[in-house]
Amino acid sequence: MTIVVTTPTGHVGSRVVRLLLQAGVRPRVLVRDPARLDEETRARVDVHRGDLTDAGFVRAAVQGARTVFWVDPTPHTAPDPIATSLATAAPLVEAARAGDIARVALLSSIGAEKRHGVGHIDALAGIEERLDATGADVLHLRCAYFFTNLLLDLEGLARGVLTTAFDPGRPMPWVDPRDIGDVVAARLLGDAWRGRVVQAVHGPEDLTFEQVARILTGVLGRKVRLEPVDDDAVREALHAAGLSPAAVEGIVGMTAGSRDLVPEQPRDLTTTTPTRLDGWARTELLPLLRR
Structure with missing residues (x-):
């Protein structure tokens, strides 16, 4: 059984590698x-060094594998x-x-089921559709909002502010x-799935950002204030940071297009x-803020 894992040092990929x-x-x-x-991981895996944006590298690296776990490496800030x-x-x-692969x-991501109008998530919808047309067995893991997205604004949380453009x-x-x-990892190791399969990963519960602010207040031992912002304010900040118009709309669209989403x-x-x-x-969060 040959299993290929992309982005093996990421939040998800590193866990997958360890479990495999x-x-x-x-x-x-x-x-x-x-x-x-x-060092221990390097000694126990077959390392193929290269860039996922290099088509030649990817084709050579996945050749002969039975299963590939693909994580899109494209940053939201790409032009x-x-x-x-x-x-x-x-x-x-x-x-x-x-x-070449089976x-x-x-x-x-959740939102990919909408196919259009969800910013950068539209790219995942497009990848889903392209994979569906190949005839290979495909598994689409439609994942919820990552806890780790909170790490993107440690400075704000250190000040006791949780900023969001979602409906609070x-x-x-x-x-x-x-x-x-x-x-x-369970899916990669299992042989039961065939054809096209969609597997949602919703976490333990649905939360509002108001609830998240209260949870963080309890964990951090100090008040975390929720600060809602609108899409135009986000656009202005991203433009000021030098992002391209396409990148700005890709980021804003992920939030705007998800506001009315009911997961499939x-x-x-x-x-x-x-x-x-x-x-x-x-x-995970508290030790980082203490440092």
Whole structure:
């Protein structure tokens, strides 16, 4: 069984690699800088060094693998994030179409089911559609809002401010990326799925940003104030930071297009994962803010 893992040092990919190793599988990891892998992991995986935006590297690196776990590496700040994401996934799609690989598990997102109008998430929808057309077995993991997105504004949280452009009172699924890694690893190791499968990963509960602010207040031991902002304010800040118009709309669109979203997959036993936000915040967020 040859399993390829992309972005093996990320929040999800690192968890997937660890679980595969614990299951006795030696994965093939595609990584730009092997030094980012800890020494023990490097000794237990097959390292293919290269850039996922290099089509030749990707085609060679996935050749002969049974399963590929694909995480789009495109930053939201890329000049044209949607086009870049689709171009980066093109060699993977071609490998699946050519039969070089049998199965692809894609780290997608809730919102991809809308297909259009959700900013950079539209790229994941496009990758889903392209993979669906290859004839390979494909698994789309539609994931909730990552707990780790809170780490993007540590400075604000250190001041006791949680800023959001989401509707503060609308519940939405939140998830620990490590729990996503658990689901991914279980799926990669299993042989039950065939054809096209969609697996939502909704986390333990839906939360409003108002609830998140209260949870963080309890964990951090000081008041965390919620500061809602509108889309125009976000656009202005992103333009001021030098982002391209396409990048700005890709970021703003992810929030704006998700406000009325009802996930295609319901919350049930298979879509609900265990780690709660308060526990994650104590072990991951609080130490960072104390430093």
